[in-house]
Amino acid sequence: xxxxxIISFFVLLLLAFPxxxxxxKQEVDVGEILFGHIGDSYGWHITEWNGSHIVIPLPxxxxxxxxxxxxxxxxxxxxxxxxxLFIAQEGRYEDKIVERGADGQLIxxxxxxxxxxxxxxxxTAILLITLVLAAGRWxxxxxxxxxxxxxxxxxxxxxxxxxxxxxxxxxxxxxxxRKYAPYLLTAFFFIFISNLLGIVPFFxxxxxxxxxxxxxxxxxxxxFAAVNIFANKHYWKExxxxxxxxxxxxPIPIMQIIELFGMIAKPFSLMVRLFANxxxxxxxxxxxxxxxxxxxxLGPVINGSMTGITMLFGVFMDCLELLVAFIQxxxxxxxxxxxxxxxxxxxHHEHAVEDEKNKL
Numbered sequence: 154x155x156x157x158x159i160i161s162f163f164v165l166l167l168l169a170f171p172x173x174x175x176x177x178k179q180e181v182d183v184g185e186i187l188f189g190h191i192g193d194s195y196g197w198h199i200t201e202w203n204g205s206h207i208v209i210p211l212p213x214x215x216x217x218x219x220x221x222x223x224x225x226x227x228x229x230x231x232x233x234x235x236x237x238l239f240i241a242q243e244g245r246y247e248d249k250i251v252e253r254g255a256d257g258q259l260i261x262x263x264x265x266x267x268x269x270x271x272x273x274x275x276x277t278a279i280l281l282i283t284l285v286l287a288a289g290r291w292x293x294x295x296x297x298x299x300x301x302x303x304x305x306x307x308x309x310x311x312x313x314x315x316x317x318x319x320x321x322x323x324x325x326x327x328x329x330x331r332k333y334a335p336y337l338l339t340a341f342f343f344i345f346i347s348n349l350l351g352i353v354p355f356f357x358x359x360x361x362x363x364x365x366x367x368x369x370x371x372x373x374x375x376x377f378a379a380v381n382i383f384a385n386k387h388y389w390k391e392x393x394x395x396x397x398x399x400x401x402x403x404p405i406p407i408m409q410i411i412e413l414f415g416m417i418a419k420p421f422s423l424m425v426r427l428f429a430n431x432x433x434x435x436x437x438x439x440x441x442x443x444x445x446x447x448x449x450x451l452g453p454v455i456n457g458s459m460t461g462i463t464m465l466f467g468v469f470m471d472c473l474e475l476l477v478a479f480i481q482x483x484x485x486x487x488x489x490x491x492x493x494x495x496x497x498x499x500x501h502h503e504h505a506v507e508d509e510k511n512k513l
Contacts, residue, residue, distance in 0.1 A: 191361050191432055192248065193268045195226035195240070199356055209356070211272055213238075217252050217262035226266075238262070273360030274368065277347050281339075284309065284346075316341050316486060324490035329497050333490070336379060340372060341486040348431060348478030352471065363481070364432035366424065373420035376489040381416070384496035392416065419492050423485060430481050434474045441467045 197209040210227035219237060228235040229250070232242065241251045241259055250266065251259040267275075288309040291302055302310055321337050322330045347368075350358040362368055392412040395402065402408045444463045448456045 191364060191435060193270045193361075193365065194248065195229065195250070195266060195268055197269050197272060197356065197360075211267045211269065213250060213264075213266040215250055215262050215264050215266065218254075218260070269360050270362055270365050270368070273350065273357065273362050274347075276357050277343060277350060277362065281342055281346055284342075312342075313338060316483075320483075320487050321490050324487070324494040326494060326497060329494075332383070333379060333493050336375065337486050337490055340375070340489065341482050344372070344427065344485055345479060345482035348481060349475075351431065351435065352474050352478065361432065361435055363427055364435055366428045369424045369428040372427070372485070373424040376423060376492060377420040379489070380419070380492050380496045383493075387498075388496040419488075423488060427481055427485055430477060434470070434477055438467060438470050438474065441470060
């Protein structure tokens with residue numbers, strides 16, 4: 154495993170910073186390197202070879218003032234304009250498809266293009282479906298009560314049972330967890346696979362999917378919907394009419410406002426935690442790699458020593474990101490399960506009281 158991570162790190166160096174004769178003469182723009190990876194793009198950049206960028210073009214789907222447009226992103230490369238559309242190089246809409254209005258101002262059209270992050274998201278979804286169907290195929294052909302699965306299927310069963318039995322069931326409860334297990338398991342594996350692909354330095358990896366706040370916002374909104382749409386009456390009672398002195402909730406709804414802020418804060422914390430941790434991890438690794446090329450002009454001694462130190466820290470950070478990839482998926486799923494369980498908590502208590510009465 155260590156050898157694999159070291160090889161991957163060297164590949165990252167070669168892909169992110171291609172070595173050529175003109176490289177040493179140019180200033181290394183660390184900000185461009187960092188934001189170029191963290192940000193989204195209309196094409197999937199693979200590498201640079203002999204001064205030429207190797208990019209996989211992606212479909213651009215735009216509705217402008219002249220109607221719908223469908224074309225490949227290669228039409229807009231190198232500042233070219235196509236059907237009145239081009240990519241802004243600076244300003245408010247930098248790196249976005251725009252058109253120029255009658256007054257000369259840039260206008261952002263309705264844009265549903267398949268960008269790099271969208272393409273990676275689709276690839277992750279297809280990969281996840283394939284893995285689940287591949288594991289399910291074994292159970293269709295074998296009797297799990299007589300034969301234990303091994304290999305890939307055994308690994309999938311171990312991870313599914315770990316998340317289901319250690320997270321979902323204790324947090325939501327024996328009688329309710331089955332309703333929410335499909336969503337929570339899907340969220341866990343989607344985040345985990347996306348995080349792993351983000352570490353892989355070559356195509357189809359390297360995209361910053363879970364480090365994009367739009368993606369984490371949608372995931373958090375799904376949890377928000379699961380909590381509030383399917384919550385029981387006791388949950389809403391604690392929000393709209395909590396058990397506190399009357400003067401704290403009427404005529405000025407102080408507690409209701411606090412509870413509503415708490416309701417919004419839960420998905421917000423899920424969104425920011427996942428986004429910030431993944432984005433910071435990618436930025437730290439690329440920042441460390443950039444040190445090698447920033448110190449070139451300081452001489453071979455300083456550059457050589459900094460290269461060795463940077464490589465050691467880079468390998469360490471890359472290995473750490475493997476752990477972070479799992480932890481962030483685990484934490485998101487755990488907190489989502491806890492929030493859902495809290496929306497059903499009183500109901501669980503009533504069922505427990507009823508069970509005790511039945512036993513007596």
